[in-house]
Amino acid sequence: MIGTGRLEAFSDGVLAIIITIMVLEMRVPHQPTLAALRPMLPVLLSYVLSFVYLAIYWNNHHHMLHVAERVTASILWANLHLLFWLTLVPFVTAWMGENAFAAIPTALYGVVLLMAAIAYYLLQLAILSAEGRDSVLARALGRDLKGKISPVLYVGAIVAAPSRPWLADTIYVVVALMWLVPDRRIERALAEHRQTATGRRAT
Amino acid sequence: MIGTGRLEAFSDGVLAIIITIMVLEMRVPHQPTLAALRPMLPVLLSYVLSFVYLAIYWNNHHHMLHVAERVTASILWANLHLLFWLTLVPFVTAWMGENAFAAIPTALYGVVLLMAAIAYYLLQLAILSAEGRDSVLARALGRDLKGKISPVLYVGAIVAAPSRPWLADTIYVVVALMWLVPDRRIERALAEHRQTATGRRAT
Amino acid sequence: MIGTGRLEAFSDGVLAIIITIMVLEMRVPHQPTLAALRPMLPVLLSYVLSFVYLAIYWNNHHHMLHVAERVTASILWANLHLLFWLTLVPFVTAWMGENAFAAIPTALYGVVLLMAAIAYYLLQLAILSAEGRDSVLARALGRDLKGKISPVLYVGAIVAAPSRPWLADTIYVVVALMWLVPDRRIERALAEHRQTATGRRAT
């Protein structure tokens, strides 16, 4: 059975590559002028947005896997499913950036974010089902408000994008800011867990 | 001598990069319209297919190397040979996707899958020869039905591709689904092994 | 909480990818002649310069993180902020190289170096605030002359670039050479630390 360490290392590798190759989609302008740089602004902005999203996924993904004690087949494939949607981020980022946040690319960007959020939720379910309802993760998640609100906001953005792309883009920024606050719930639950069960062996 | 851990880490790195750079072959359409997105569908489908194949290789490769206790020169080079064929996957995936599963690219895709399957089989032989016929891996593989049927199916697909590419593509999907079931044989044999030989030292 | 080991591994991964994909921006000339190779010279030179800068960052970043004993949320995001600016290096390197060190690309190159230097400084502050003013790092940095002079020199280069790009490029080379001397301060402080506090447990 694959250890969590190995699953984390592979996921980290994929995330590090996704985050870095995105920059390859920023085509270098041919003229050495400030004017040639101006159309790069939306490309840069969409890159910043996706960089932040991937950083958040890397951070939260790590916190969640850290709590998992063993890797079942469902966890393995749920994790690969999540990575699949995240690998599409560079594609939609480039399409949205090169078209200056136009309606359809903005909507597709939301679709990929939505699918990644669903994939993350499925991964969470797979870990919960392996760890049990009384596990550290279960307590850490609590009502999991952010996890439940995000997909709803993405759906709203996808619906809004064709007529008001700027509204959709604002929603993406708001969701990112909402998640930027690191997920302290798991850390807190872990700390409590350690206090109440000091007799258990450390990993 | 190179440890299995290091060989796994290097292989994981290469696999993570292959899986991720494939997305760079998906050229971003210039128009921000749904119509511009439509020709991307076969590109996306071929990407999904290759993503699943590489995920299966990553999973099975890990299970197999996990059983190996030491890395001989034959294992080292058999592993590099396997990685070589897998690095060609992004190329044939892009060619097949951009030409909407046309006859010749579909046949070449099968050739790369076939060569990778043969390379995997040679790696298996190298490990078996180092570990011995009574090893955990030998018992885990048993008759190795899936490993023997896959190359036959690939050959069938390559032969069928020039006249009926859709049949070849169907075969690729069927083989992928057949392997999606994680290889529990090795895990089972390992579990039995642990039960019968509890006196042996753990790694 | 994310361990320093994991943060280092992720940062190393991103740095290794940045350093390597830069070479993908070097477009292969179409003609197989020496004449076709000549315009590649500035591209190669800008690549060498950025390779050295990224190697220096990798080296110093490691020394600094090595001293950190735990990763707070501020350290995590300060580190991601630094990586963000470093991922822009391939873009500005290619733009500067393809335009033979023209004025505007040279200035933008300096802006990215400046932002990375500021991000590095913020990361240093985050670690210092977590470790305390009496920490090994605090003593290791001392007056941190190089860290304070570099941003000033970058600002000078950015200002000089529009009228005298060659002066700006010279400054980039000088700063790189200044840093090439490995940061022995931290190693020395660590050595002293070990001597004076031999009773402390090793990690």
Place this chain on the structure above:
Amino acid sequence: MIGTGRLEAFSDGVLAIIITIMVLEMRVPHQPTLAALRPMLPVLLSYVLSFVYLAIYWNNHHHMLHVAERVTASILWANLHLLFWLTLVPFVTAWMGENAFAAIPTALYGVVLLMAAIAYYLLQLAILSAEGRDSVLARALGRDLKGKISPVLYVGAIVAAPSRPWLADTIYVVVALMWLVPDRRIERALAEHRQTATGRRAT
């Protein structure tokens, strides 16, 4: 001070990326025909050659670093210097392949191989100087025939390339085959070392 483990991990990462992104230089043909695939043959051949060279470097590099017990500043920068030349391999591979092993690209390919060989030699010197003349590595290398013949053969190939590129290409293949035999000298010396000095503590 950076541990050898970390230096190896970083070098492995860079080598894994170089080996994998080379395939991105293989431009996908636009027509789905066998005729469109034919001009890809030299591209594929040059890719195979470089894949083998990088695999050999990965293998030997590991064996050598494994023997090193500590990383000095000279080892660190000698290693980065080696990685620098190896990152140029994808560029010269693509140029040589796309021009069907033409004279000048073939010569430049040899220059990069030569520089990498010199960089490897310098790295060897840096490790020897840190480990001492009586070290395991010193005994393992012995007269280091292969290491001394290779640069001479590269120089011969570079000189031959302008008039007889096929001769230069043959030399590259011969040197690769010569190295394909894994470097058992270091393993042997290590084994002897372990026998004669069994009292020393294991790492």
